[in-house]
Amino acid sequence: MHDFDQAIAMEPQADGTFIGHTSPAYANMVGPFGGISAAQMLNAVLVHPQRLGDPVSLTINFAAALAPGSFVVAARAARTNRSTQHWIIEVLQGGETVLTGTVFTAQRRETWSVDEDAMPICPPPDQVPGGEGPIPMEWIKRYEMRPVAGAMPKVWDGSGDSSLTQLWVRDNPPRPLDFASLTALADTFFPRVFVRRATLVPIGTVTMTIYFHADQSQLQASGTGYLMGQARAQAFRNGYFDHTAQLWNEAGVLLATTHQVVYYKN
């Protein structure tokens, strides 16, 4: 069983909630890798007996660091329409809220479609060497990352001038792409402030939103291939910066767009 599948497993409870467990394989500096928390939250909706359709959007708010161990996921379909559904989700430990979120699902129909954001032109993954994380962390070992531009600085000398990163990324070991793994992959970008400033400062993501453009067939077509991920900050201001990011498959199909706000110190 892949570490990822073990990490996102949900045990249904009699009261309609789920029990999940933090995963040592996806540990971050403090608490879990945010992407695995987001995937766990989404998975509670994916395995929910009342779910209608596939995810179109997800927002997760990181209210507190999860302690190692189990947690409760309370996912409620606040509104179910003919072909769409709105979920409110809370993750609790010891009766205290640690994560909040909303998910929008829909049955999609084929329509006129176009990708306005094209994949950046860059060498194929097998021609790009692997990169390194800013700090050794367990979750980073669960991903293969090959930065094309905006890799982690080799020297922390305050010399950065752009926060743009482009990289090939996939699960390690490879695993066929699905909504849950795409969710986690959307959070694999290292903090933009590290790239922009070539300086290590304390950080923590406070909120992340993912828009899923891919449907099941486009995820399946992506298989175990790499995704091209691109992320760039828009503003760093008084303790919080944002980033906007895109994820394409190797064929250049835009699978997801994502945004987040990250706390930083100094």
Place this chain on the structure above:
Amino acid sequence: MHDFDQAIAMEPQADGTFIGHTSPAYANMVGPFGGISAAQMLNAVLVHPQRLGDPVSLTINFAAALAPGSFVVAARAARTNRSTQHWIIEVLQGGETVLTGTVFTAQRRETWSVDEDAMPICPPPDQVPGGEGPIPMEWIKRYEMRPVAGAMPKVWDGSGDSSLTQLWVRDNPPRPLDFASLTALADTFFPRVFVRRATLVPIGTVTMTIYFHADQSQLQASGTGYLMGQARAQAFRNGYFDHTAQLWNEAGVLLATTHQVVYYKN
């Protein structure tokens, strides 16, 4: 009293909820202008006696069209930390959920800051003539819009090739900028699919997220001036498209970044 202040007024109830009312001045094709709903949702947090700090992010999900009349806003501080707070908000009519959302607030401290996204170079507002909406709607009269690029097509002939819009926008009549009005302004972009396709199709926003980079002093400094708004779709795919957008004040300070997903037919 400005129509906007009347529209976002919240009446506190004994059970901790608020009663709000839809505003004929901000009516859309079906139900209210989404921006006014977002401002109402945010205002329930802003006037809440338990609020800590200023808004950093807001996500609103449009679950159903509001019927004209009153609604209940239930805003709950799911988690309060030392200097941050996480809110879960539901708006109900007749006991049914019509909007869901989350808000993150924080006490901000001065830090190293930089805007990575610069305001586009464009003529000042007084040199740009006013533009027209795609369809006559009441809420459009509440805004002064001066498109610099990507105005509504004059002819609906399917000739579009980019969804980029840049425009000067402010309340009409002018009103000093605050978090609530910035929230509504973040939703004033006409549907990207109209611009990209030069074709009118049925649409409806399903989710919107706003990141507030501005603090109180930067909002005050913006006064009743125009904002430069820029919006661009990233993908149109099988019934849903997204857009990513930025709002600067006339001095070129990035006040907010925002994203949304919009349903479209055909």
